[in-house]
Structures are given as C-alpha cells and as structure tokens.
Amino acid sequence: MTQSQTRARLIALLLPLLLLAGAWGSQLIGGLAPCEMCHWQRWPHYAAVVCAAFAFIVPGRSSKVTMTAVAALLIALSGLIGVFHAGVEYHWWPGITACSTMAGGEGVSTDEMLRRILAAPVVRCDAAQWTLFGVSLAGYNAILSLGGAAVIGVLIGKAR
Known part of the structure; x- marks a missing residue:
C-alpha cells in the first residue's frame, strides 16, 4: 500500500465516524431532534464506516482500494442527500418526505398510541434547527462529505 492509499483509507474511516459523532452529539447532547432526511444522511455513513473498516482487514491491495473507493462513494452519497x-x-425545491408510522403498534391500545404520537417531537425537514454562518447541519454534511469523498478519490488516483 502506498502512503496515499493509506491516507485515503484513514479518511474514509474517520470522516464518516466524525460526522456521525457530530450528528449523534447534536442529538443527544445538543437536543436537536433529527428529521427524516437527517436520518437518510446517516445511513450511507454507517455503510461507509463498515466498508472502510474492511479496507483495513481484507487481504490484497486491490481489495483494499476497492473497499476504500466504495466507502468514498457512500460518503459522497450522504453528501448528495445533504x-x-x-x-x-x-x-x-420541495421535499419528498411522506408521513411515517410508529413501529411497535401491535398490542398497544389506541389511547397509548395516541399519547405516543402526541408526545413525539415534530421535526420539519424544511426548517434548519441550527446554522452557522447561514449553513445548516445538512449543508455542512454536504460540504464535508463531498469534499472528503473527492480527497479520497484523488488520493486513490494519485497512487495509481
């Protein structure tokens, strides 16, 4: 493995981990409830972490590069969703989110289901809960994810 490929693997692992830590931190510590599209942005990062971790343990240079490239694509996908x-x-543009239902409704009374629904936070996807310099968390995810995926791609290409 070249130094560029090793850096690409590290970025492919650390970037989604840090972005997920920021998302979870803003939720659990900062009290920001994620909307449906916030969750959509997290799923590719979870998959990218898995692929990037495999890039460290799979045998063979081409397998490592492939797993790193897949992680970069997943990171870019999260950025595009952002x-x-x-x-x-x-x-x-308008959002495309639909109503979602509460899981675990079996065996729950109608009154209990209504109580849960009324107690659930209403989080709109079209209103940023937090901004810095006019950029929302979704915007920062887009910038960091697309930029990071580009850097990973350059590092992989540089090694060839």
Missing part, C-alpha cells in the same frame, strides 16, 4: 436536504431547508 445537498438535497439543504435545498429543502433553503426552500430551493
């Missing part, structure tokens, strides 16, 4: 979400927040 672009879409930020566009919804800035009202550049």
Whole structure:
C-alpha cells in the first residue's frame, strides 16, 4: 500500500465516524431532534464506516482500494442527500418526505398510541434547527462529505 492509499483509507474511516459523532452529539447532547432526511444522511455513513473498516482487514491491495473507493462513494452519497436536504431547508425545491408510522403498534391500545404520537417531537425537514454562518447541519454534511469523498478519490488516483 502506498502512503496515499493509506491516507485515503484513514479518511474514509474517520470522516464518516466524525460526522456521525457530530450528528449523534447534536442529538443527544445538543437536543436537536433529527428529521427524516437527517436520518437518510446517516445511513450511507454507517455503510461507509463498515466498508472502510474492511479496507483495513481484507487481504490484497486491490481489495483494499476497492473497499476504500466504495466507502468514498457512500460518503459522497450522504453528501448528495445533504445537498438535497439543504435545498429543502433553503426552500430551493420541495421535499419528498411522506408521513411515517410508529413501529411497535401491535398490542398497544389506541389511547397509548395516541399519547405516543402526541408526545413525539415534530421535526420539519424544511426548517434548519441550527446554522452557522447561514449553513445548516445538512449543508455542512454536504460540504464535508463531498469534499472528503473527492480527497479520497484523488488520493486513490494519485497512487495509481
């Protein structure tokens, strides 16, 4: 493995881990409840962490590069979802979220289900809960994810 490929693997592992830590920290410590599209942005990062971790343990140089490249694509996918979400927040285009149902409704009374629904926080996807310099968390995810995926791609390509 070249030094560039090793750096690419490290970025592919650490970037989604740090972004997920930030998302979970803003939720659990900062009290920001994620909307549906916030959750959409997290799923590719979870998968990227798995792929990037495998890039450290799979045998063979080409397998390591492939797993790193897949992780970069997943990171970029989260960034693209972040672009879409930020566009919804800035009202550049409408969102596409649908109503969702509460899981675990079996064996629960109607009164209990209604109590749970009324107690659940209402989180709109088209209103940013937090911004810094006019950029929302979805916007920062887009910037960092797309930028990081590009850096990983350059590092992989540089080694070839």
